[in-house]
Amino acid sequence: MNMRSMMPFGRSSSPTRYAGEGDPFAQMRREMERLFDTFSSDWPMPVASGFARPKVDVAETEKGLEISAELPGIDQKDISLDLADGILTLKAEHEEKKEEKDEKKHYHVVERSHGSFMRRFPIPFEPDADNVQAHFDKGVLQITVPRSKAPEKQAKKIAINGG
Numbered sequence: 001m002n003m004r005s006m007m008p009f010g011r012s013s014s015p016t017r018y019a020g021e022g023d024p025f026a027q028m029r030r031e032m033e034r035l036f037d038t039f040s041s042d043w044p045m046p047v048a049s050g051f052a053r054p055k056v057d058v059a060e061t062e063k064g065l066e067i068s069a070e071l072p073g074i075d076q077k078d079i080s081l082d083l084a085d086g087i088l089t090l091k092a093e094h095e096e097k098k099e100e101k102d103e104k105k106h107y108h109v110v111e112r113s114h115g116s117f118m119r120r121f122p123i124p125f126e127p128d129a130d131n132v133q134a135h136f137d138k139g140v141l142q143i144t145v146p147r148s149k150a151p152e153k154q155a156k157k158i159a160i161n162g163g
Helices: 024-040
Strands: 056-060 064-070 079-084 087-102 107-122 133-137 140-146
Touching: 064 087, 064 107, 079 140, 087 140
Parallel strands: none
Antiparallel strands: 056 064, 064 140, 079 087, 087 107, 133 140
16 A cells, blocks of 8 residues: 555655745745734834834933834823833823715715823833923923932942951
8 A cells, every 4th residue: 555645635754844944834924924014014003912002212321211202193181101110101092083974975984093002111220200201292202211319329348257
């Protein structure tokens, strides 16, 4: 009996054919992921796990931390900033409703979009929480988190006693 005739169509006896580059499903998955990454890279607010992520720039300077977040279509009243336990939290919600009517053509269109997001930024130093500033203009939120002016803790030399 020829064992090759019992194998599904297109399979060879080599187990490595489907383990790597030859696996057509793995190739198709890689190609679909590449296509999706290319397609979605230009979106202003990529969506991940139900939350949108605004494009953010974070820079640490001698004075502190500077954060710039692009929030197109968001109203200032819908933005929330909190600083607690060394973590800056940025939250925002966006809701838009567009309604069009034309009685002559007898159609009615209502388009809604709703989204929310949250980003958390760990502050790599002791922040001066009383002097954190935020400015929102033309869809861009600028946040400045200054360093605390508290003196740095000095290392203390500890004497070692002999026995």
